[in-house]
Amino acid sequence: MARGQKQYTEEFKNTIVHLYNSGKSLAELSSEYALSKSTISGWIKKNNPIVMDKDTTITMAEYQAMLKKNKQLEEEIEIFKKSYGHIRKEVTTVFEFITNNKKYHDIKLMCKVLKVSRSSYYKYLNKKPSNRELENAKIEKEIINIHKASKKRYGAVKINESLKALGINISLKRTQRLMRKLGIKSIIIKKYRPTSSKSKIKEQENVLKRDFNATTINEKWVTDITYIHTIKDGWCYLASVMDLYSRKIIGYAMSKSIDTTLALQAVKNAIKLQKPNKPLILHSDLGCQYTSSAFKEYINSIKIITHSFSGKGCPYDNACIESFHASLKKEEVHLVNYFDYDAARLAVFEYIEAWYNRKRIHSSIGYLTPQKCEDLARKIA
Structure with missing residues (x-):
């Protein structure tokens, strides 16, 4: 192995292959895990898994077809879920939903699922928005992208910092206001509170002493x-x-x-x-x-x-x-x-x-x- 070349455990390699066989592309894996496509391809060739269950063996092409069909059904369900807060209101909010989500879903499919005509939607689009509305629409798209990329984990503070990294310098309050409009927020889960241990423990030296600052890595x-x-x-x-x-x-x-x-x-x-x-x-x-x-x-x-x-x-x-x-x-x-x-x-x-x-x-x-x-x-x- 060449000097300086990264080493990976077999578990890491097998997991990357598993993710590929589960539907992720070489480009996605290369981007997410900082690996070259040729490296990933080499691992895949060595493993070359066949998808099967207890009684049935299917080809990879058939498996991919199943994933595609499931993805289409999941997209329709996702549109219903995401639009729930809009379809109960006036039609313009439905159109706003379609506009905000056209990057993620086909307009024709959304109109079909939400039972609105495409002609009405495009007529709505011809209404000339104000400069503020145009700016908000641009920011809202980025907020949605950031929130989705974080798997809904980011709250207003981190979304605001991510917007700044994109050159969008707005106040935290404005970010919060736009997030409320979009109906998105960080996932909130009750914190786990550990119970104390009653077992006898021998004290050992605390060298770190809660000094969590370091001057470089591996310190x-x-x-x-x-x-x-x-x-x-x-x-x-x-x-x-x-x-x-x-x-x-x-x-x-x-x-x-x-x-x-x-x-x-x-x-x-x-x-x-x-x-x-x-x-x-x-x-x-x-x-x-x-x-x-x-x-x-x-x-x-x-x-x-x-x-x-x-x-x-x-x-x-x-x-x-x-x-x-x-x-x-x-x-x-x-x-x-x-x-x-x-x-x-x-x-x-x-x-x-x-x-x-x-x-x-x-x-x-x-x-x-x-x-x-x-x-x-x-x-x-």
Whole structure:
């Protein structure tokens, strides 16, 4: 392998192939995961899966035809859902809906689904809008694009920052007003409140001391484990490692068991990806996975790592990774009932790799994405 070439785990490669076979194009995968099309094609050729169930084997062409048909039906349902607040009002609001959504749906199809004539709609379009209306219409389109791209996760503050990045400098109040007009808002989920542990825990040294600032990447890492429920397999567990400078999730692992192996695998994946060569702090809580002899032996074998621990009953000592897991729950996990472990693992993969690391902007790093923040740090180094 050429020096400096990125390495990917087999799990990562297999998941990319799975996403391709599920309907994503080479262009989408290349854009979302920063991979070349030739690399993805090579992985696909090696795997070359056949879609089948227990009793039936179908060709990939037949499978794609099924997806296309389902997509058409889903689009009609999506139009009904999105237009619900408009079809109960005067006809002009229906026309506004069609105008605001013509980038996403065919006008003829929307008129058919919403039972309005195309001639009436085009007559409505001939009405000359004011400059303010024209400006608002342009901004509303961008708000819809940003909101949809974030899978409805962004609220007014982040949408306002995203608009500024596009050169649209409007007030937060105006952004909020336009969002109310469009009937869109951030997904709101009740926060999870953990219960306190009554088990006896031996205190360890807290080297980090809630200093979450870093001067560059691979200087301070934090790690933790969270729970994800599935219908078939019950509880599954995710261990994550975050770089405090970029807020990027640099290592993670999932398992049906919560043990030291899980915690270690996440750290090993981070080391494999980042290849740190200078002293760094790895901070965790006092969970048995992180205080075990096996974990301690591994950390000691990596000479440059100093292990730091949160105080007993002090979740704020590890607030950044706790915040990431809270966002994961609020923006993804709590919105879906996963059938089994594999479904949960795929959803977490997409959330971290395609959304959180590469698209989700963070106020703590100047409204950059974690990947962009890391890329800039590597250029300076």
